[in-house]
Amino acid sequence: xxxxxxxxxxxxxxxxxxxxxxxxxxxxxxxxxxxxxxxxxxxxxxxxxxxxxxxxxxxxxxxxxxxxxxxxxxxxxxxxxxxxxxxxxxxxxxxxxxxxxxxxxxxxxxxxxxxxxxxxxxxxxxxxxxxxxxxxxxxxxxxxxxxxxxxxxxxxxxxxxxxxxxxxxxxxxxxxxxxxxxxxxxxxxxxxxxxxxxxxxxxxxxxxxxxxxxxxxxxxxxxxxxxxxxxxxxxxxxxxxxxxxxxxxxxxxxxxxxxxxxxxxxxxxxxxxxxxxxxxxxxxxxxxxxxxxxxxxxxxxxxxxxxxxxxxxxxxxxxxxxxxxxxxxxxxxxxxxxxxxxxxxxx
Amino acid sequence: xxxxxxxxxxxxxxxxxxxxxxxxxxxxxxxxxxxxxxxxxxxxxxxxxxxxxxxxxxxxxxxxxxxxxxxxxxxxxxxxxxxxxxxxxxxxxxxxxxxxxxxxxxxxxxxxxxxxxxxxxxxxxxxxxxxxxxxxxxxxxxxxxxxxxxxxxxxxxxxxxxxxxxxxxxxxxxxxxxxxxxxxxxxxxxxxxxxxxxxxxxxxxxxxxxxxxxxxxxxxxxxxxxxxxxxxxxxxxxxxxxxxxxxxxxxxxxxxxxxxxxxxxxxxxx
Numbered sequence: 117x118x119x120x121x122x123x124x125x126x127x128x129x130x131x132x133x134x135x136x137x138x139x140x141x142x143x144x145x146x147x148x149x150x151x152x153x154x155x156x157x158x159x160x161x162x163x164x165x166x167x168x169x170x171x172x173x174x175x176x177x178x179x180x181x182x183x184x185x186x187x188x189x190x191x192x193x194x195x196x197x198x199x200x201x202x203x204x205x206x207x208x209x210x211x212x213x214x215x216x217x218x219x220x221x222x223x224x225x226x227x228x229x230x231x232x233x234x235x236x237x238x239x240x241x242x243x244x245x246x247x248x249x250x251x252x253x254x255x256x257x258x259x260x261x262x263x264x265x266x267x268x269x270x271x272x273x274x275x276x277x278x279x280x281x282x283x284x285x286x287x288x289x290x291x292x293x294x295x296x297x298x299x300x301x302x303x304x305x306x307x308x309x310x311x312x313x314x315x316x317x318x319x320x321x322x323x324x325x326x327x328x329x330x331x332x333x334x335x336x337x338x339x340x341x342x343x344x345x346x347x348x349x350x351x352x353x354x355x356x357x358x359x360x361x362x363x364x365x366x367x368x369x370x371x372x373x374x375x376x377x378x379x380x381x382x383x384x385x386x387x388x389x390x391x392x393x394x395x396x397x398x399x400x401x402x403x404x405x406x407x408x409x410x411x412x413x414x415x416x417x418x419x420x421x422x423x424x425x426x427x428x429x430x431x432x433x434x435x436x437x438x439x440x441x442x443x444x445x446x447x448x449x450x451x452x453x454x455x456x457x458x459x460x461x462x463x
Numbered sequence: 464x465x466x467x468x469x470x471x472x473x474x475x476x477x478x479x480x481x482x483x484x485x486x487x488x489x490x491x492x493x494x495x496x497x498x499x500x501x502x503x504x505x506x507x508x509x510x511x512x513x514x515x516x517x518x519x520x521x522x523x524x525x526x527x528x529x530x531x532x533x534x535x536x537x538x539x540x541x542x543x544x545x546x547x548x549x550x551x552x553x554x555x556x557x558x559x560x561x562x563x564x565x566x567x568x569x570x571x572x573x574x575x576x577x578x579x580x581x582x583x584x585x586x587x588x589x590x591x592x593x594x595x596x597x598x599x600x601x602x603x604x605x606x607x608x609x610x611x612x613x614x615x616x617x618x619x620x621x622x623x624x625x626x627x628x629x630x631x632x633x634x635x636x637x638x639x640x641x642x643x644x645x646x647x648x649x650x651x652x653x654x655x656x657x658x659x660x661x662x663x664x665x666x667x668x669x670x671x672x673x674x675x676x677x678x679x680x681x682x683x684x685x686x687x688x689x690x691x692x693x694x695x696x697x698x699x700x701x702x703x704x705x706x707x708x709x710x711x712x713x714x715x716x717x718x719x720x721x722x723x724x725x726x727x728x729x730x731x732x733x
Contacts, residue, residue, distance in 0.1 A: 342555030
């Protein structure tokens with residue numbers, strides 16, 4: 117830890133900082149996030165940026181889901197692209213083939229990808245570290261191949277077209293909320309991303325947070341405290357794949373077309389990059405990482421597939437020089453600024 | 464192999480009654496017999512010590528008792544409950560806790576978080592309150608923090624509550640492991656070489672804390688290398704060598720026993 121060697125001497129002239137109770141800090145942060153989401157479509161009026169923002173929100177959900185299982189429970193899951201794809205295909209097929217209303221199909225698809233996560237983890241749970249990573253990567257490859265080759269069901273590389281957005285919502289007293297309008301769709305998806313954040317935050321601040329981090333730090337030790345590591349790893353996988361499945365449902369209805377290539381295994385690595393660059397084991401980290409790694413490559417559009425190089429370089433730099441990611445970098449920077457400020461006041 | 468015991472361990476201890484009874488325990492690793500036909504009885508409320516030279520199988524025995532290893536043969540019964548087939552995390556619910564010879568704290572968590580993780584089996588929160596933190600959740604949270612603070616104070620780490628466990632000194636880490644194990648509210652606490660790497664003052668504190676635990680009714684099983692420490696606090700000493708029973712008795716008897724001196728010094732007693 118930094119800054120423990122030299123304790124700054126308290127100076128009487130230093131202004132007393134107002135310390136808020138954590139509950140209130142969280143409420144204010146939540147309010148700020150909600151307001152930010154509310155004004156985003158007003159700041160970005162063109163379809164191009166609104167589309168990007170919706171992709172941002174989807175990636176935030178995917179990264180948050182992965183962080184729960186990777187950053188907290190410590191299990192390297194490279195199957196996130198598969199759960200994303202399963203959510204997207206399950207909801208679309210339920211709507212188009214079975215004629216089920218959107219929100220019921222949504223619930224079904226989320227339950228299905230949760231189940232897929234639980235089943236995968238039941239098989240993969242004995243594996244650790246690299247072996248788990250390889251097994252989950254294998255799952256992502258198999259899922260991709262099934263989506264690609266089960267043509268009678270998924271239409272394979274031809275894709276499924278003309279997927280409708282979620283049905284319009286009619287509330288008394290307000291104009292009809294139509295999700296053909298990108299601003300409304302952005303509110304919907306960003307709202308779900310915010311809810312995912314809140315849900316995971318609540319879970320992590322409950323004793324489940326300590327339980328999962330205990331497993332991440334040392335499984336033998338965790339077992340010696342009565343923690344059933346298997347059950348909790350399956351739980352973490354289930355939560356992670358549930359969030360990814362929800363993102364998948366929105367992806368399908370937002371893009372309108374579905375091809376297996378959207379859920380190729382590189383997507384798993386992109387999500388991993390977002391979590392690592394942002395900061396594993398924090399919730400705000402993956403949010404920052406997802407936004408940064410979605411928006412940044414848009415500025416580098418003309419370099420085409422070279423943007424994958426950008427991901428690679430970003431991850432390498434972070435792992436080498438700032439293992440805590442953006443969150444850790446910000447913490448160090450603010451600590452340094454604080455020290456400078458105090459020194460300035462003292463003089 | 465287990466014949467010729469000097470006395471019944473129960474009669475030598477303050478309170479009668481066996482808490483943990485082990486019979487014919489056997490464990491081998493690829494032809495090496497790490498533990499061979501060990502039978503022992505730990506009396507309720509006693510400080511029971513297992514000693515033996517390096518590689519005698521002390522830690523293997525402890526791993527068998529705590530459920531990290533499964534025995535090849537034999538049985539482990541805690542107050543009438545057969546633990547033999549139970550996994551480590553289930554045994555904790557029956558009241559077994561342990562510390563590790565090679566410290567295994569959650570290094571990146573703070574001291575207090577390490578202890579709170581130890582409350583895992585004692586949370587009393589309705590399922591839905593894990594998502595919506597209502598009064599029952601807040602009561603549980605407050606109770607855990609309070610309890611954790613009490614345990615940290617007990618082992619003398621109140622001032623280090625928010626330091627990452629990995630940043631604590633060696634001695635502090637050993638004490639934190641004891642606090643974490645105590646959070647599970649054990650009936651039998653097993654400590655693996657608690658004095659290893661401690662300085663003289665820290666050993667004194669450790670002795671004092673272990674005795675305080677015994678007074679509070681917790682049965683202790685100490686695996687230890689440090690003979691002085693064992694002689695000072697143990698009620699009953701169990702000596703093993705080459706994975707086998709060698710001798711058991713009260714400290715004075717063990718001290719006088721020629722075989723024990725032999726095993727330790729590897730030579731002829733004067």
